[in-house]
């Protein structure tokens with residue numbers, strides 16, 4: 001992982017899917033950055049030092065001292081970093097660009113919120129709402145099926161490895177929290193394992209704290 005003496009990028013993050021998207025992307029892009037742990041289990045996302053960057057009080061947030069830009073929302077941060085470098089996002093306005101953006105938006109607007117709620121109800125608060133557990137489990141099942149169908153005849157969500165895969169992958173890395181078995185989704189499992197083997201993904205996964213990439217049992 002990069003912890004350079006000199007960089008203009010500061011990432012504020014925690015070891016969750018939304019945080020890992022950005023550290024993985026920074027590693028894939030080869031951009032030097034400093035990272036700062038914002039422990040959301042201790043409420044640090046609500047401290048003024050963080051809400052000056054993201055008034056919505058959620059990680060991740062990025063500060064670019066070169067441009068003076070402060071950014072909240074993982075999807076916006078991904079578009080910003082990829083556009084800045086011209087990598088992992090196709091030329092703006094091209095057919096492939098919109099292909100990548102639609103899968104990125106599906107993650108930000110659908111996959112993340114649905115799977116995140118499944119974590120809340122099924123993993124951390126089981127038994128509190130049977131309705132919510134069933135609702136979010138059925139959404140997870142539907143979304144895993146959608147991704148698996150897409151990946152049956154594509155190596156990546158768009159044509160080539162892009163911000164779309166990087167934003168979705170850390171959510172699938174929580175398959176255990178979601179009670180999902182990747183063996184039921186062979187194309188998704190193949191995609192998951194191939195991305196898990198990328199050195200940049202392995203470096204980005206352990207920001208800001210040590211963690212093991214979960215691997216399916218067989």
Ligand SMILES: N[C@@H](CCC(=O)N[C@@H](CS)C(=O)NCC(=O)O)C(=O)O
Pocket residue numbers: 016017018019040045057058059060072073074075108112
């Ligand atoms: N739409 C936001 C969601 C960010 C988000 O939900 N972050 C979670 C961690 S994965 C968080 O900071 N939770 C703390 C809280 O809800 O107070 C994004 O994509 O950046």
